[in-house]
Amino acid sequence: MQTTEEYKITDALAAFVEEWKDKPGNLIMILHKTQEEYGFIPRTIAIELGRMLDVPLAKIYGVITFYHFFKLEKPGKNQIAVCMGTACYLKGGEDLIKELENLLSIGVNSTTEDGQFSLEAVRCIGCCGLAPVLTVNGEVYGKLSTDDLPAVVAKYTE
């Protein structure tokens, strides 16, 4: 995993912090920007942000573990999001997850060892007519059965 990778504050993030530094409610905004920059919240960046904002690291982790939106680990190159909204759930969304866990040999909310795929369950993505549905890197695949999944994964396998 890339958790030991070194990350530096990007210029865009530094500018953003400078802009928001003294405004109330800045932490959540800055964390959003951080995730936008790195795809997740690297620990080294969280420590550095704590220093820049004079906020304890514990508080930052309180926030980023409270909201599901924030990721603590680097997501895969291809991000598979399986919808768990009511319609998709009833139409077999959970079976899709189980099959993908099998195909990728990982659990839900984790990333393959080669960093190629990450798998997560998400709330309703707003196309219930296509249930059950999943997205890969934002591209929508609908009316799926578990038999369709190897082809979907293959499309993104290098």
Next chain:
Amino acid sequence: MEMVNIKLNGKPLQVKAGTSILKAALTDEIKIPALCAHDDLDAWAACGLCVCKVEGSPKMVRACATEVVEGQNYITHDPELQEIRTTVLEMILSNHPQECLTCGRSNTCELQSLAGDFGIREIPYEMDIKDIEADKSTPSIVLDPRKCVSCGRCALVCQQLQNVWALEFLERGHKTRIAPAGGVLLNESPCIKCGQCSAHCPVGAIYEKDETRKFLAAVRDESKHVSVQIAPAVRVALGEAFGMEPGTLVTGKIYAALRKLGADSVFDTNFSADLTIMEEGSELVHRIKNGGILPQITSCCPAWTDYMEKYANDMIPHFSTAKSPMMMQGVMTKTYYADQIGTKAKDIYTVAIMPCTAKKYEITRDDNMWASGEQDMDLVLTTRELARMIKAAGICFDCLEEEDADSPIGAYSGAGTIFGVTGGVMEAAVRTAYKLVTDNELEDLNVHAVRGMAGVRKGVVDFAGTDIKVAVAHGMAHVEEILNEVREAKAKGEEPPYHFIEVMACRGGCIAGGGQPYNTNDTVRAQRVAGLYNDDEKSVTRRSHDNPEIAKIYKDFLGAPMSHKSHELLHTKYQERPIYSK
């Protein structure tokens, strides 16, 4: 003071404006159950047990977080409330391991007591226990998140009172857990081992590491001479475990109990508190007279030392190099005393009874803790552990005849005993430094400027025409105010604002340390403080330099304060440590 007229269960009552329903009820001896509320902390309505009714309102309120309103009638107890509270308890218990018999809080657990009082015999909900391993990484405390009831006291203590931020609520909903940031262990976090979390936890989710078996093994080992010392604050708190009032002075009974438990010699940390004053006081005078770095800052609290090394390591040059009294006692036992009884350091097993969990960490904090050639202090037990050992040994504590400490490192002055209370180290130092600077004795030995419970206290002591400026802080969250004054003066190139600063990590000082008996609040603190000042008042000598055994140890062994030998054995160094080691 504005007063409010209310009714509690129909009975008129007058209380101060701004009082919570919970505290108003207590003034009339009505106890509303609560697991999260604590006198030291802001109420934040987490546990839900204190729900009450307001007459005429359909809504129930949390008594801990609701201020009384003029004219209202509050219902604190009725059959419906009892049923609701029972349900809340049953739900809490459905997330709580049923391991009372082997739990660190068995017999002292607030949840166990409530379950008993409410007669809970079965839990009608599916059991859902978190599957998280206990964190035993620090030498001081154990964090067992499975037993956590999410009351939040530990996080509030760690953040608000101590400003350490080692603990925080992570995740949400039924996954919520108390842990250091980002999956690191407590020992890799900013934790300063003060143990205030363990003293405030209502259940067994955080507790002191029990090491009583090491003591029992040592006293059974014929080849070891077991030497025990007791800290100042233990003598005014241990009695609480045996039904005595907080503040009851039980020094002589503790000496007797330790001998019954198998100690070969019983000494008193108060002796080495006097020794600390000789060294630290001389160091202060040396700094003042020779243009040394001022202010000097006390170093006897290991939680404060750990905090400084992590959060305020620009203060290292200000730190007194004198070791804590406990460490001084350890090294004197394994050198000076070993010589006296004709034995070697390796054949002595040193034990300290401390009000503190950080002391368990201190004994191996760096190489300087092996000054005798062996590990100077072998074992630290908290007041709570000693209470358990006395009970397990079947000793009737109340019946014990008072005994004296052993000689030659057992006698103490009143200055030594007040080390256990905030301001006490400062007061003891002033009594001796005055003599060292002016060659006269201080007239009024009660240095009122440094007494009291305000988080920060500042004062000036007149040293025969020279103003000595002092400051005292207790409760780790209060220290930055003083340190910032020092930093500002330094940045501006001004005179330092103080000559001497005393810091203790715990509110009230060691009398309310993380290893003391449970249920400590400001009322209990005041009683324990009074106990120590009383011990000081009735002491034959009240100045460290008047302690005859101190004079003897310098004459026979150490030479003089700050001598080469003193430096080798009684002084130490400090180092920068990262806030997170991972």
